[in-house]
Amino acid sequence: MLEHPTPSPARTGTGAAGRRLRASLAAIAAGSALVTLAACSAPGSGSASGSPDDATPTAVNTAVGDTPATLTLFSAAGLQTYEQGLADAFMAKYPKIKVKLRVEADNNYNTVLPRVLASDSAPDLVQPFDLLGGVKDHLLTNLDPYDKAYGWSEKVPASALAPGRVAMGVIGGGSLYQAGGSAGPLVGVFYNKDLAAKVGMKTVPSTVAEFETVMAKAKKQGITPIVASNQDGLIGHLYNLLLGDYMGAQKLSDIVYHKPGVSLDTPGAVKATETLQKWIKAGYFASDVNAINQEASYGQFTGGKGLFFFQGSWITQTIDKTFKGKYGVFPMPPATEGGAHAGMTSNTLAFSIAARSKNKDAAALFLDFLTTPEAAKVAVKNGYAALTGDAKSTGKPSLSGSLTDQIQTGYAVIAADNGFDSWLQNVAPEVNTKLTQQLQLLVSGKVEPAGMVKTLQTTYADALKSS
Template sequence: MLEHPSPAQPGTAVRRVRGSLMAVAATALVALASCGAPGSGAGTPADATPTVVNTAAGDTPATLTLFSAAGLQAYEQGLADAFHAKYPKITVKLRVEADTNFNTVLPRLLASDSPPDIVQPYDLLGGVKDNLLTDLDAYDKAYGWSEKVPASALAPGRVSNGVIGSGPLYQAGGSAGPLTGVFYNRDLAARIGMTAPPSSIGELETLLDKAKNAGITPIVASNQDGLVGHLYNLLLGDYLGAQALSDLVHHKPGATLDSPAAVKATETLRKWVRAGYFDADVNALNQEASYGRFTGGKGLFFFQGSWIVQTLDKNFEGRYGVFPMPPADMGGKYAGMTSNTLAFSIAARSKQKDAAALFLDFLTTPEAAKVAVGNGYAALLSGPAGKPAPSLSANLTDQIQTGYAAIAADNGFDSWLQNSAPAVDTKLTQQLQLLMSGKVEPAAMVKTLQATYADALKSGK
C-alpha cells in the first residue's frame, strides 16, 4: 500500500508504520451531548446489539481497558487522561501490545472472557462477522453521533452484509486524521504570481503551465515506489466522487472502476506527463529523494499527506504550505484520502459498554480534539455552517486544519484505491510506471485495474 494512516500514520511508502505528524491547529466546535435514559441492558456481556443505554454512566465508578498498539500509546494515553479529567469516576487503562503483534493478538482477546472494552480493530469485517464487536446504533441515536461527525468519517465504521460503508455502526468517535493534498513551495508560488489556492483542476493546470514556462518543475513526485498514486487517487476522488471511490475500496456490490470518470482522471494524469510537468526521471525517483528535491526548491507542487511534515528538512520550515486538492470543476466538492484516528469499537463481551460508549462520545468533544491536535492530527468535530476557505496566507498548521475541514464539509473523505486488495496495490504501481513512461493508454490502464480488482474479489485476495 501507499503511505497512509489506517489507523496509525504512515512513515514509508509501502507499509504501515507508526509515527507522529507535525501538530496542527484545531478549533473545538462541539459540546458534549447528554441524552437518553438510564438502563441496564447495554452492559450485558456478549450483548452485541444493545438496545437500552445509559448516558449517565459517568456517575458510576468504572475501569475500562483500551487495547493499544505501541505506536499509538502516547496518543491514546492522552485521550485516556483527558477523559478521566472530565469523568473522574471512570479510569481508562491501556493494555499495550507491540505493533507487530497487535493484529494477531486482538481477535483472541475479543473472543476471550476478559476482553478489552475499547479497541481499534484492523479487521472490522471479521470482528462483525464473528460477533466480537458491539452494534453501536443505540448509542449513536442516544448521543447523536451521526449529527456531530461527517458521514464520510463514520462510513468506514458501518457494516452491512459483509460490506463496509453502510448499515449498523460498529466504530465511532470523533473525526481526526491527516490531510492529503497539495504541498507548495511558497517562494516559487510567489514567482509565478500564485495568490490563492486553485478552485478547480483547470485553475491548477494554469498554475502548472506558469511554472513550466518559468523554468520551474511543476510537480515533484516519486514513482519508483508508486507514490504518484497519491496524485492519481486525488484525481480519482475528484472525477469519480469520494463515495464512488470509497465504494470500490469497501467492495460494495456493483462498484466498478471501469467508467468514463476513471478514464478522465487517468487521462488528466497522462496529459500532465506529456506536458512535461514531472521530472523525466520520475519512475527512478524514490520517496526520500523526492523529499530532498521538494525541500531543495526543485519543484512547485508535491502531492502528499500531512504526515510528511515530520520528515521534511527542518531548514525548509516556513517555506512551504498546503491546500486541499481542488475539485474537478469550480464549485465542486472537495475529496481526499484520510483515515479516522478517533474511531474506536466496543468489544461485544465488554461488561461496561455504557462507560465505553461514554468514552466514544467524549471523542466528539473539544478536549479530545486538543489531544488529537497535540499528537499531530487535524481534528474536526462539528463546526459553523459553511465550508472554510483554504488560504495561502495562513500558517501551515492552520492550512492543514482548514483543508481537512473543507473536505469534511463536503463529506469528501475517501480511501486509497490500492486498499481495495493487495493485488490492486501491486498492479497500480506497475500501471502508474507504464503510464508515466507512455507505455499504456488511460482506458487500457483502467480496464487492467478493474480486471485485477474483480479477480481479487472472486479469489478473496
C-alpha cells in the same frame, strides 16, 4: 502488526516519528478495505452467552459520567502516546471514570486482538484490524443504539463514519461498529512558498483548470511543477485525488469497500487518468520520475526542486526541519467551480467496543467524548487534522496562516463536502501491485488511460472472485 501491505497511508515517512504516525493511520484504512478480501475471522464467539444478539445493547444509559468505572483501552505501542493523551483528557472531564491502557507491541496487536476480544478479560475499547471478522464472530458491539442516543451521525461526516459501518459482510453502510470523532491526515497539495510567489500564485486554485494554469506558468519559468516519486508508485497519491475529483468520493469509496456491482471502469475514472496523462505529457513531472523513490522526492521538495508535492500531513513529522516555514498545504481543488472537495484520510479517532465489555455505557461515553473539541486538540497536538466544530461552517483554503491552520482548514473543507474517501491501493494487494505497474507505464507512455482503467478493473474483479 498495525501497518498493512499497501503503500498508502502505511508507507508514509521515515524514522521513529514516521513509524508511530504510520501505525495509527493504518489502523482504520486496513480494517476498512483489505479485510474484505482477507476476512481473517477470529475464532470463537465474542458475545457473553454466544448469542449474536448480545453484541447489540437493548438499552443504553448516557448519564454515566458520574458513575465510577474503569475502562481498558487495548492499544498498540505506536499509538500509546496519542491514546494516553485522549485518556487523560477524558479523565479530566470525567474524573470518576478511569481509562487504563493495555499496550501490545505493534507487530503483535492484530494477531492477538481476536483472542483478546474473545477472552473473559476482554478490554472495553479497541481499534480492530479485521472489522468484518470481528462483526462476523460477534466480538464487537453494534453501536447503533449509542449512535441514536448521542447523535453521532449528525456530529460526524457520513464519509468519516462509513469505514465503521457493516452490512451483509460489506463495509461502508449499515450498522455502526466503529465510531468516535473525525481525525486523521489531510492528503493534499503541499507547495513551496517562494516558488509559489515567483509564479504569481496568490490564492488557492479553486478548480483543476486553475491549478493547471499555475503549473503551466511554473513550467514556462523553468520550475518543475510537481515533485513526485514513481519508483514506488507514489504518484498514486495524486492519482487517487484525481479519482476523487472526477468519480466523486462516494463512488471511489464504493470501490474500496467492495460494494456489490460497482466498477472502476467509469467515465470519471478515465477522465482522472486522462488528466494525469495530460500532466505527464506537458512535462509537469521530472523526466526521471519513474526512477525516484519517496526519500529522494522528500529531498527534492525540501531542496526547492519543484513547486507542488502531493502528500499527506504525516510528512510534517519527518520532513527536513530546516524547511519549516517555507511550505504550506491546501486541499486538492475540485474538478469544477463549486464542486465538492475530496481526499483520502484514515479516521484515527474511531474505536470499537468489545462485545464482552462490562462497561459498554461508559465506553460509549468515551466514544462520544471523541467528538468534542477537547479530543480534537489532542489529535492536533499529535500531528493530525481534526474537526474542532461544525464541519459545515469553515473557512476557505488560504495561502496565509500557519501550516497547522492550513491543515485544519483543508480537512474541515473536505469534511463539509462529505468528501473523505480511501486509497485505491487498499482495495486488494493485487490492485496495489498492478496500480504501481500501470502508473509507471503511463509515465513511460506505454499505456493509454482507458486501457489502464480496464486493467485495474479486471485486476479488481479477479481479486474479488478469488477471495
